[in-house]
Amino acid sequence: xxxxxxxxxxxxxxAEGLGPNRAAPRSRLYSLNCLDxxxxxxxxxxxxxxxxxxxxxFQGDPSFEYNLAxxxxxxxxxxxxGGKEPVIKEEARLIATIEQIDRAVGIVPRGAFVKTPLGxxxxxxxxxxxxxxxxxxxxxxxxFTEPVNLKNKTLLEKADLDPSTDFLDSLExxxxxxxxxxxxxxxxxxxxxxxxxxxxxxxxxxxxxxxFGYVYFGTGEKNLDLPFML
Amino acid sequence: xxxxxxxxxGYGLDQPGYSPxxxxxxxxxxxxxxxxNAKAYLLKTSTRSGLNLYDHFANMLTKILEEQPENTVxxxxxxxxxxxxxxxxxKMDTLRxxxxxxxIFEAAEKCKALFVNDxxxxxxxxxxxxxxxxxxxxxxxxxxxxxxIGLNKDESYYIFLSLKNLINxxxxxxxxxxxxxxxxxxxxxxxxxxxHEGEEEEETxxxxxxxxxxxxxxxxxxxxxxxxxxxxxxxxPKSTYKPPPEIPREENGTGTNKYIYFVCNEPGKxxxxxxxxxxAQIVCAxxxxxxxTGRLDAPIxxxxxxxxxxxxxxRAQIARISAGTHVSPTGFYQxxxxxxxxxxxxxxxxxxxxxxxxxxxxxxxxxxxxHHVKGILKQGRCVWINPSQKSEENEEDDEEEEDKEDxxxxxxxxxxxxxxxxxxxxxxxxxxxxxxxxxxxxxIPQYSVAILxxxxxxxxxxxxxxxxxxxxxxxxxxKYSPESHTPALPPPAQTEYxxxxxxxxxxxxxxxxxxxxxxxxxxxxxxxxDEGEEEE
Numbered sequence: 001x002x003x004x005x006x007x008x009x010x011x012x013x014x015a016e017g018l019g020p021n022r023a024a025p026r027s028r029l030y031s032l033n034c035l036d037x038x039x040x041x042x043x044x045x046x047x048x049x050x051x052x053x054x055x056x057x058f059q060g061d062p063s064f065e066y067n068l069a070x071x072x073x074x075x076x077x078x079x080x081x082g083g084k085e086p087v088i089k090e091e092a093r094l095i096a097t098i099e100q101i102d103r104a105v106g107i108v109p110r111g112a113f114v115k116t117p118l119g120x121x122x123x124x125x126x127x128x129x130x131x132x133x134x135x136x137x138x139x140x141x142x143x144f145t146e147p148v149n150l151k152n153k154t155l156l157e158k159a160d161l162d163p164s165t166d167f168l169d170s171l172e173x174x175x176x177x178x179x180x181x182x183x184x185x186x187x188x189x190x191x192x193x194x195x196x197x198x199x200x201x202x203x204x205x206x207x208x209x210x211x212f213g214y215v216y217f218g219t220g221e222k223n224l225d226l227p228f229m230l
Numbered sequence: 231x232x233x234x235x236x237x238x239x240g241y242g243l244d245q246p247g248y249s250p251x252x253x254x255x256x257x258x259x260x261x262x263x264x265x266x267n268a269k270a271y272l273l274k275t276s277t278r279s280g281l282n283l284y285d286h287f288a289n290m291l292t293k294i295l296e297e298q299p300e301n302t303v304x305x306x307x308x309x310x311x312x313x314x315x316x317x318x319x320x321k322m323d324t325l326r327x328x329x330x331x332x333x334i335f336e337a338a339e340k341c342k343a344l345f346v347n348d349x350x351x352x353x354x355x356x357x358x359x360x361x362x363x364x365x366x367x368x369x370x371x372x373x374x375x376x377x378x379i380g381l382n383k384d385e386s387y388y389i390f391l392s393l394k395n396l397i398n399x400x401x402x403x404x405x406x407x408x409x410x411x412x413x414x415x416x417x418x419x420x421x422x423x424x425x426h427e428g429e430e431e432e433e434t435x436x437x438x439x440x441x442x443x444x445x446x447x448x449x450x451x452x453x454x455x456x457x458x459x460x461x462x463x464x465x466x467p468k469s470t471y472k473p474p475p476e477i478p479r480e481e482n483g484t485g486t487n488k489y490i491y492f493v494c495n496e497p498g499k500x501x502x503x504x505x506x507x508x509x510a511q512i513v514c515a516x517x518x519x520x521x522x523t524g525r526l527d528a529p530i531x532x533x534x535x536x537x538x539x540x541x542x543x544x545r546a547q548i549a550r551i552s553a554g555t556h557v558s559p560t561g562f563y564q565x566x567x568x569x570x571x572x573x574x575x576x577x578x579x580x581x582x583x584x585x586x587x588x589x590x591x592x593x594x595x596x597x598x599x600x601h602h603v604k605g606i607l608k609q610g611r612c613v614w615i616n617p618s619q620k621s622e623e624n625e626e627d628d629e630e631e632e633d634k635e636d637x638x639x640x641x642x643x644x645x646x647x648x649x650x651x652x653x654x655x656x657x658x659x660x661x662x663x664x665x666x667x668x669x670x671x672x673x674i675p676q677y678s679v680a681i682l683x684x685x686x687x688x689x690x691x692x693x694x695x696x697x698x699x700x701x702x703x704x705x706x707x708x709k710y711s712p713e714s715h716t717p718a719l720p721p722p723a724q725t726e727y728x729x730x731x732x733x734x735x736x737x738x739x740x741x742x743x744x745x746x747x748x749x750x751x752x753x754x755x756x757x758x759x760d761e762g763e764e765e766e
Contacts, residue, residue, distance in 0.1 A: 057685070126305045126308040181413075183416065186337065196414075196521065
């Protein structure tokens with residue numbers, strides 16, 4: 001269960017399907033009432049680019065159409081030239097938003113996944129959980145997407161990395177600094193990380209056990225005011 | 231070749247004792263020797279780590295057989311690493327490990343304190359009418375749970391117990407769980423409280439005494455300064471800047487300060503009282519947007535500079551959220567005195583003849599809900615006050631400047647919406663309505679609950695079911711705005727001195743003007759000369 005995006009008139013419940021190779025593209029399903037689920041098409045770059053133009057809350061109706069001409073005339077003009085109508089359906093916006101959230105703030109603890117020599121990513125069955133000390137540090141959590149910063153590290157840092165587990169970007173160097181809030185709850189038995197960039201994304205982990213996961217409950221909007229708020 | 235048949239040569243040669251190499255059979259001793267050699271090889275100690283392979287294998291197999299994990303062959307390397315790592319733990323250590331107090335133990339101790347029932351006997355004596363009303367947090371939590379809002383049961387119960395502690399400690403009349411605000415390092419749990427009237431007066435009296443003492447000090451200092459000034463000679467010009475008059479905060483018990491708020495970081499920790507809010511703080515809080523860190527004494531670094539620290543900012547946000555989102559079914563409250571509708575109708579009471587509309591109606595039309603908290607005006611107060619009226623009490627020096635002020639600015643009286651306005655009159659932002667109403671379930675309509683979500687303050691919820699209703703806040707404490715937050719620009723540079731004829735540059739007269747002036751002067755002189763001659 002991935003989470004819930006709240007629209008004005010209704011909420012979307014999202015479920016994600018993962019195969020044995022966790023790095024493969026995921027299939028996503030959405031539902032308005034948790035009974036009838038519909039499959040969402042994978043996100044394309046155009047969808048992502050178009051969805052960035054849209055602001056404001058989700059309406060709660062998947063067939064609602066945003067009129068691009070009102071929002072950004074250039075993009076609309078380009079679309080018209082391409083022979084398509086200058087509208088985006090809310091479904092496409094939903095797909096793009098889920099993909100953005102997963103890419104930007106989908107996190108896992110260090111060591112939970114290993115990369116096999118063949119390139120596929122599997123669960124690490126030997127993962128016993130982070131220790132309490134490690135769990136308080138941002139560097140023990142990774143973004144579960146294609147790494148961006150990994151190659152930029154100095155050789156000295158790279159020597160310390162274990163290529164089977166350290167193949168992802170850690171949270172330490174996220175911009176802006178401080179965009180994650182780490183809290184220990186229940187006297188230190190649960191570590192909760194909340195993202196401040198996408199308000200509503202919550203990640204939990206019970207140290208010294210294999211339990212971890214993240215879920216999104218929110219309005220589906222990026223918090224662009226973050227630099228002012230820190 | 232296969233098994234040889236009896237008539238073929240080579241039949242029976244593979245049986246022990248019949249092979250052609252019988253005389254060359256390896257000595258059983260030699261076999262033992264080779265086994266010993268292999269074992270000795272395995273026992274060879276590594277010069278680097280002091281381990282040998284034989285013991286390592288033995289340990290590993292022991293561990294595997296004890297634990298019997300699944301798919302051992304896949305994780306055999308990790309098991310090997312673990313066994314080696316285990317070697318590094320010294321078993322014989324003369325130093326005893328300090329008894330580590332786990333943080334979970336400390337937290338459990340604090341929670342245990344909540345469960346202890348102190349002063350059980352005293353409570354029996356006080357069972358008079360003045361028994362403060364402890365809110366039934368679990369019941370409210372149940373209703374909100376129908377909508378998927380709320381904290382988990384353990385935390386709700388801890389909050390329940392810590393509210394009970396709060397009531398025992400402070401002289402409280404009514405109490406309510408207001409909600410939870412998330413912060414970066416720690417969160418805030420907030421209780422809305424009304425103290426007994428005697429307690430509040432004492433506090434205001436203390437504050438008045440303090441302010442009077444301060445004013446006296448200031449007067450004393452001003453006199454001293456005047457004396458000194460006469461002695462000094464050339465002085466830089468005094469600044470004519472007079473800060474705008476400070477708008478006084480509302481009295482405890484009215485308007486924005488109607489309730490007093492207590493906060494704590496976690497249930498079990500002591501409750502801290504938040505200071506009352508001033509209009510300046512509310513006005514500033516509208517312009518900034520900052521995350522709460524979780525520490526009440528943290529400074530707020532922002533522009534425009536916020537007058538106070540995080541405790542004040544928290545109180546200001548609580549005041550704004552309360553004013554914007556505390557609603558009740560229409561008709562539940564009515565004005566105590568109908569004449570007071572226009573003025574500061576703070577007094578409202580429950581309507582005994584209230585009949586709750588059915589849940590379906592509460593969901594469909596927003597006119598069934600009404601605000602019962604006064605909205606905050608632009609000034610930062612609920613009731614408008616004319617700031618220039620206050621200056622009558624000041625000293626004589628100020629009277630002269632008073633006139634100038636009245637001529638310069640005339641602040642318009644601000645009127646807010648009257649007290650019990652329906653929420654259908656709330657403006658939406660762009661095309662987003664201010665409120666979203668839903669029923670908790672469509673499957674069992676007779677027990678469903680009407681839920682109201684605020685879109686202006688994401689995280690504010692209200693529910694109504696028959697005569698029961700309540701409102702709560704779970705969130706980060708910020709208002710929703712469809713546009714991005716733009717910080718206020720710095721004000722323009724102030725003029726150093728007023729411009730007047732003495733310092734403005736005038737245009738030099740042109741040549742013709744000068745000539746005309748000269749001629750006029752000569753004529754005037756000539757006329758005087760004529761007059762003088764005539765007289766003589």
